[in-house]
């Protein structure tokens with residue numbers, strides 16, 4: 515599809531960051547954005563790259579009332595030789611369309627999804643930070659813009675992509691976070707939207723997150739919605755527990771997100787000689803196994819969170835410290851290997867990197 519490139523007036527150019535160590539997550543956006551529109555009876559039309567800026571939305575439009583919205587997250591890296599690499603963007607394209615199907619939104623052809631991202635990143639490449647732990651975060655999003663109050667799928671959508679130079683997702687950087695196991699609220703149930711990357715899942719997680727923060731925790735670990743017994747995910751991350759040479763994570767059973775980093779971690783751990791088990795595991799077992807020392811490490815995985823060590827888990831009134839509360843050897847190895855592949859410092863034996 516042809517993408518029109520609209521001019522970027524001098525006065526719309528933003529001040530670039532000067533100190534990459536000050537980059538936080540998702541507060542700064544580049545000069546341009548990509549957008550294409552889908553209209554019933556026409557399909558995808560008017561793909562363009564335009565100056566970054568606000569939309570003018572009708573107050574009645576469907577996304578504002580019934581949350582017909584999906585998004586993705588992926589990253590671009592600038593390698594030492596100046597080339598640009600995306601990490602597994604086609605997996606994000608497929609997951610985006612999986613979410614689109616669940617939310618009754620039109621499929622974005624994989625080619626359009628990738629072409630929009632690639633052209634935008636190419637134009638905005640001066641915004642890609644290069645310090646360790648930094649990257650250009652890419653946020654493809656689709657929203658329903660038909661102005662109507664009846665509950666129905668929209669007949670008009672915006673698919674757009676914005677870019678944000680980022681540092682670590684958690685303010686503490688690559689340091690252990692403390693997680694509270696949520697036993698009052700639930701995130702998702704099988705058959706719901708837990709497997710889709712849709713804003714509503716995140717809006718409904720805010721209350722639990724705030725309550726956990728008040729108690730001194732960084733995020734919550736969700737339990738299954740039915741029995742509140744089996745571990746699921748931490749909103750921004752999938753969770754892994756290491757038992758020596760075995761790594762356990764919750765299975766993809768319809769209520770958790772099929773994380774791109776989760777899949778990469780499973781492949782890397784396997785390649786490193788670890789046994790990976792995707793299976794249901796109860797929180798009682800997890801707490802007992804942390805207590806006995808059988809669980810040696812815990813970490814979360816996500817595009818934004820990369821690999822984040824988990825130093826403590828609190829369930830009901832008990833807080834258990836994992837592996838002495840520090841960064842475990844496997845967690846460190848996975849972080850180093852994954853980021854090494856993403857930044858071109860290690861060979862990409864899986865063919866995950868897409869160079870622009």
Ligand code: COI
Pocket residue numbers: 586587588749750816817818819
């Ligand atoms: C990502 O990791 O890309 C996400 O979308 C998680 C988000 C909560 C920051």
